[in-house]
Amino acid sequence: MTEEERLRADAQLNRERILSAAREAFAANPDASLNSIAKAAGVGAGTLYRHFPTREALVLGVYRHEIQQLVDLAPALLEQHAPLVAMRLWLDRLAHYGRMKYGINDVLHAAMTPSVLGQTYGPMVEAIDQLLKAAEALGLIPPGTDAEDLLLLLGFLWRIPPGPRATAQADRLIDLVITGLKGGR
Amino acid sequence: MTEEERLRADAQLNRERILSAAREAFAANPDASLNSIAKAAGVGAGTLYRHFPTREALVLGVYRHEIQQLVDLAPALLEQHAPLVAMRLWLDRLAHYGRMKYGINDVLHAAMTPSVLGQTYGPMVEAIDQLLKAAEALGLIPPGTDAEDLLLLLGFLWRIPPGPRATAQADRLIDLVITGLKGGR
DNA sequence: ACCTGAACACCGTTCAAGT
DNA sequence: ACCTGAACACCGTTCAAGT
Numbered sequence: 001m002t003e004e005e006r007l008r009a010d011a012q013l014n015r016e017r018i019l020s021a022a023r024e025a026f027a028a029n030p031d032a033s034l035n036s037i038a039k040a041a042g043v044g045a046g047t048l049y050r051h052f053p054t055r056e057a058l059v060l061g062v063y064r065h066e067i068q069q070l071v072d073l074a075p076a077l078l079e080q081h082a083p084l085v086a087m088r089l090w091l092d093r094l095a096h097y098g099r100m101k102y103g104i105n106d107v108l109h110a111a112m113t114p115s116v117l118g119q120t121y122g123p124m125v126e127a128i129d130q131l132l133k134a135a136e137a138l139g140l141i142p143p144g145t146d147a148e149d150l151l152l153l154l155g156f157l158w159r160i161p162p163g164p165r166a167t168a169q170a171d172r173l174i175d176l177v178i179t180g181l182k183g184g185r
Numbered sequence: 186m187t188e189e190e191r192l193r194a195d196a197q198l199n200r201e202r203i204l205s206a207a208r209e210a211f212a213a214n215p216d217a218s219l220n221s222i223a224k225a226a227g228v229g230a231g232t233l234y235r236h237f238p239t240r241e242a243l244v245l246g247v248y249r250h251e252i253q254q255l256v257d258l259a260p261a262l263l264e265q266h267a268p269l270v271a272m273r274l275w276l277d278r279l280a281h282y283g284r285m286k287y288g289i290n291d292v293l294h295a296a297m298t299p300s301v302l303g304q305t306y307g308p309m310v311e312a313i314d315q316l317l318k319a320a321e322a323l324g325l326i327p328p329g330t331d332a333e334d335l336l337l338l339l340g341f342l343w344r345i346p347p348g349p350r351a352t353a354q355a356d357r358l359i360d361l362v363i364t365g366l367k368g369g370r
Numbered sequence: 371a372c373c374t375g376a377a378c379a380c381c382g383t384t385c386a387a388g389t
Numbered sequence: 390a391c392c393t394g395a396a397c398a399c400c401g402t403t404c405a406a407g408t
Contacts, residue, residue, distance in 0.1 A: 180365030
């Protein structure tokens with residue numbers, strides 16, 4: 001990233017310290033306070049706020065790579081599988097992220113909101129759109145399903161109550177969604 | 186309610202003052218602080234906390250009647266319409282609640298969580314179950330869909346971004362869900 | 371039996387002062 | 390140009406003291 005290069009050396013170091021401390025803190029407790037993260041990072045509160053003006057921005061910074069992996073996975077799956085199989089596998093992967101307790105729930109929620117910082121929202125929608133378009137092209141689903149609609153619908157994935165039944169419930173609901181997508185075909 | 190009758194007269198009055206103040210406060214701002222609500226109700230903070238130990242409990246108290254109306258609506262609709270039509274109308278109503286900005290989003294979220302205070306969760310699941318069972322009985326949908334699954338899935342209704350497109354988006358997604366329920370029939 | 375409201379620990383956010 | 394950290398206003402929650 002060019003933006004990162006332009007930072008002064010100490011600023012760059014602080015940024016990495018904050019991200020590292022936040023990663024640990026969120027893993028232990030998704031609601032960790034920003035002040036406590038700043039302290040753990042050995043950094044003034046104001047420094048954290050300049051690097052990450054909002055809580056969402058910080059969470060997004062922490063999970064940037066994970067989200068990118070998810071986005072990159074869509075075209076990769078489409079190369080190796082039939083569209084609806086790729087869709088299914090991608091949704092399983094999304095559900096997997098939803099189930100980890102790293103507080104990634106919040107980030108995906110943030111990634112789902114077409115907010116100002118939505119550098120992540122766009123790519124997520126695009127990934128889903130690729131999957132939809134591939135299935136449409138083969139006539140597997142009726143055309144016209146909106147990728148943003150689907151992303152909104154998929155929000156249930158990170159609200160599944162944790163526990164041994166979580167995976168089965170996710171599977172059942174993904175089945176229902178895919179059936180809905182096929183629209184009677 | 187027998188419990189309410191057993192309250193001392195002043196306690197009963199305070200309870201009503203709190204609910205009334207909370208209703209107004211939440212209408213203006215769903216994130217209104219509990220202290221500010223206690224002050225607006227002319228009541229000590231401790232009093233609010235004894236009546237409603239958690240924020241959820243207070244929000245639930247405020248919207249108790251609205252939720253009850255929604256629950257009662259399911260059997261009423263089933264008497265006058267075919268099961269899938271009743272389902273559709275009920276979901277429209279649910280979406281309508283989701284769209285009002287009264288902070289009812291929070292309450293429905295609370296009503297969806299099988300939490301300790303779930304006096305509302307049970308009835309909501311039951312209402313959905315009635316709609317599902319009626320459709321199953323006529324073979325309109327395959328048997329076995331779990332009402333709790335469906336309620337979880339429906340969470341998108343109160344996360345629809347407000348605006349002129351909200352209604353249309355809700356309609357599209359409800360269509361998709363109903364198609365998914367029908368499972369190819 | 372119920373209520374009050376000061377007090378506590380903590381939160382997000384800002385900003386003067388430093389380097 | 391960037392950082393520090395005290396300070397501010399506010400939060401949820403508790404609990405001794407009242408009636």
